[in-house]
Amino acid sequence: GQNIDQPTEMTATEGAIVQINCTYQTSGFNGLFWYQQHAGEAPTFLSYNVLDGLEEKGRFSSFLSRSKGYSYLLLKELQMKDSASYLCAVREKGYSTLTFGKGTMLLVSP
Amino acid sequence: EAQVTQNPRYLITVTGKKLTVTCSQNMNHEYMSWYRQDPGLGLRQIYYSMNVEVTDKGDVPEGYKVSRKEKRNFPLILESPSPNQTSLYFCASSFLPGARRDEKLFFGSGTQLSVL
Numbered sequence: 001g002q003n004i005d006q007p008t009e010m011t012a013t014e015g016a017i018v019q020i021n022c023t024y025q026t027s028g029f030n031g032l033f034w035y036q037q038h039a040g041e042a043p044t045f046l047s048y049n050v051l052d053g054l055e056e057k058g059r060f061s062s063f064l065s066r067s068k069g070y071s072y073l074l075l076k077e078l079q080m081k082d083s084a085s086y087l088c089a090v091r092e093k094g095y096s097t098l099t100f101g102k103g104t105m106l107l108v109s110p
Numbered sequence: 111e112a113q114v115t116q117n118p119r120y121l122i123t124v125t126g127k128k129l130t131v132t133c134s135q136n137m138n139h140e141y142m143s144w145y146r147q148d149p150g151l152g153l154r155q156i157y158y159s160m161n162v163e164v165t166d167k168g169d170v171p172e173g174y175k176v177s178r179k180e181k182r183n184f185p186l187i188l189e190s191p192s193p194n195q196t197s198l199y200f201c202a203s204s205f206l207p208g209a210r211r212d213e214k215l216f217f218g219s220g221t222q223l224s225v226l
Contacts, residue, residue, distance in 0.1 A: 042218060
């Protein structure tokens with residue numbers, strides 16, 4: 001089984017940088033995903049980490065430390081449209097299923 | 111266009127009346143899954159399938175059935191719906207991990223189900 005923790009809510013200002021943390025406990029790690037979900041819509045893929053380090057994709061970056069069971073999603077130059085829920089999901093070794101955290105609701109204010 | 115198609119988008123029904131939510135993908139994905147999403151609980155997996163005729167229970171399978179007779183389709187069946195199954199449901203698909211780099215889950219647009 002897995003236990004995935006992320007903050008429930010965060011607030012930030014337009015133009016700023018925000019870091020959303022995710023910690024996990026798993027018996028065997030096989031990849032970590034970040035998804036963005038706007039209210040009432042389907043989750044959409046943001047990033048995937050399977051090795052330690054930073055993956056950068058435009059304004060979004062994701063970091064993974066497997067030894068610490070820790071990841072973060074970094075959002076730069078925040079825009080109002082970034083107000084959404086951000087979901088951390090972990091794949092356990094030997095399984096195809098993804099287990100999701102409860103999500104972090106990010107509110108970006110002007 | 112690569113997509114996961116779920117129908118219906120909204121459904122209101124009464125307790126005990128059997129219903130089916132359809133899911134179809136056009137990306138030749140082996141893996142398909144159903145999730146339900148409830149406030150404060152996040153996305154929880156109901157059932158998943160790793161290929162045709164191969165299905166398995168997720169974390170919350172009680173009250174649900176699935177079938178995978180064809181690779182592209184993975185319907186969710188509620189034989190006797192109850193009010194505690196009122197939720198937002200998502201179907202998702204992906205390639206199996208290990209074979210390809212692109213292993214991300216693609217989600218359908220969701221089905222908001224209300225059981226009265």
